[in-house]
Amino acid sequence: MTKPTTAKPKTKRGQERRAKILAAAEQVIGQKGFAAASIADITRAAETALGTFYIYFSGKDEVFRELVQDMGHATRSQAAERVAGAANRLEAERAGLEAYLTVVRDRPLQYRIVEEARFVDPEAYREYYTEFGKAYADQLDQAAGNGEISPGDAEVRAWALMGIAKTLGERFVLWEDEADIERVVAEAHKFICNGLAP
Amino acid sequence: MTKPTTAKPKTKRGQERRAKILAAAEQVIGQKGFAAASIADITRAAETALGTFYIYFSGKDEVFRELVQDMGHATRSQAAERVAGAANRLEAERAGLEAYLTVVRDRPLQYRIVEEARFVDPEAYREYYTEFGKAYADQLDQAAGNGEISPGDAEVRAWALMGIAKTLGERFVLWEDEADIERVVAEAHKFICNGLAP
Structure with a gap:
């Protein structure tokens, strides 16, 4: 490639x-x-x-690589927009998860393309999630510094949180005809809040 | 198929x-x-x-379908074995995550095969995770009933927990030459415990 x-x-x-x-x-x-x-x-x-x-x-x-990168930009910009109004990291987690699930709902084919990249273009796939993971970990580190969340290994946490978003997106958005994003976000957010609370 | x-x-x-x-x-x-x-x-x-x-x-x-099913059996039996000794659900979460990451470390090619099933044999893929998710949700429901974890939507939680395991397996086991499973489990388990604690 x-x-x-x-x-x-x-x-x-x-x-x-x-x-x-x-x-x-x-x-x-x-x-x-x-x-x-x-x-x-x-x-x-x-x-x-x-x-x-x-x-x-x-x-x-x-074309394929550009589609993968597009999905990255779309997700990041949607998330950034929604997260901008959040008062703290725990609120930002809710907004970010909701933004991600909305992107999956609106662009299901691109979700599939990103996942297929693991096989078609492993380098693009790894880049996609690594960039995401780094930015995420930075935000968690900052939030831990501010006392908004408990201290902890930001990298492991960032990937755990990405895993939650990815899997919930697949199960409750892609696999459902009528995704109930609100319900999924509410429940997952309780779990995440308790998991990260200071 | x-x-x-x-x-x-x-x-x-x-x-x-x-x-x-x-x-x-x-x-x-x-x-x-x-x-x-x-x-x-x-x-x-x-x-x-x-x-x-x-x-x-x-x-x-x-052959492909059988390999996907094999990975399911291997993961479930390893997890069941390790989880058997756990005193409660939160301990079982730790043991289960460790068992899963160990299977990924020992059978990295099968992890890849299961993920490729999403494209090669979507039915087998869905079956794989759906069976897993159901059994997981049942265990969470039972644990919530016993007061071992807080009450909550077991299905969403089960998929969130599977997402954590899957993504940590990819990032910290498959992508690393020397996976430090203990460190990853310790950190993720803190997060999960707080997330589920009664």
């Missing part, structure tokens, strides 16, 4: 076309899986010519 | 041959992934003829 990445388009029309291909790739790869999804499937879904794909992307690998 | 399953061999020699093919399949599929692993690769690793494979298995799908 070290193919050169193509330059991003400069014109508005080019940017729109590229975005359309990316959105189509999310649908096609998310539904069929990476191996079964062909570039022809993607351009057909994007209603564009096969050759157009290669103006914007070097291949399926590049 | 509804191919007929072949009958299990009755002779000792047949059982040994079948087990050898299964062990080879765990190595080959765990390392290469399901799609890239061929039956020829598996029989070569098992030092047996290609045709012998089909005496015991209808195809790669059947």
Whole structure:
């Protein structure tokens, strides 16, 4: 997965076309899986010519990696937005979990793509969670310093909390037709609060 | 994935041959992934003829599903063994987590196979975690009834706890050359105890 990445388009029309291909790739790869999804499937879904794909992307690998990174950005920015108003770390945990489950509900195919990255592009997968884990651990360390949560190994805690979010997202959002995010967040948050309380 | 399953061999020699093919399949599929692993690769690793494979298995799908189920049995029996001596639910949580991380350390390829099942055999994947989740929730319900843990939604808690175990297993066992299971269990257990304490 070290193919050169193509330059991003400069014109508005080019940017729109590229975005359309990316959105189509999310649908096609998310539904069929990476191996079964062909570039022809993607351009057909994007209603564009096969050759157009290669103006914007070097291949399926590049599209895939960008989709994984997109999910990271979407999750982080949604979480940051919701967490911004939180009075303390325990409130932030609630807001962050709710934001994450909402992203999973709204972009189920991207959740699947990130998980498939473990096999398709292990480096991108590891990067995705490692970045997340670092930022999370930093916030926990800071909160422990402020007395908002009890002291403890921030790295282990960050990964435990990511594990909770990931698994609840799969079981209670992806696997349900009508996800009851509020109920899941309320219950998980009680557990998390007690787990972290000072 | 509804191919007929072949009958299990009755002779000792047949059982040994079948087990050898299964062990080879765990190595080959765990390392290469399901799609890239061929039956020829598996029989070569098992030092047996290609045709012998089909005496015991209808195809790669059947072997794969059996490997997923094996991981379930191994994890459950290891956990049950370690949990048996626990005085109460909170101690059992510690023992269960330690047992799970030990299985991941000892059978990393099977961990990968279970996770790949999400894409290769979604039904087997879902069954794997659903069975686990149900048994776990029952135990939590019982413990809440006994006053060993606080009352709460056992299903959400069970999945949160499975998420913790799964993610810690990936980050601190699979991704590390020398996993420090004791440290991870100690820290996670503090968090879990506080989260569940009555």
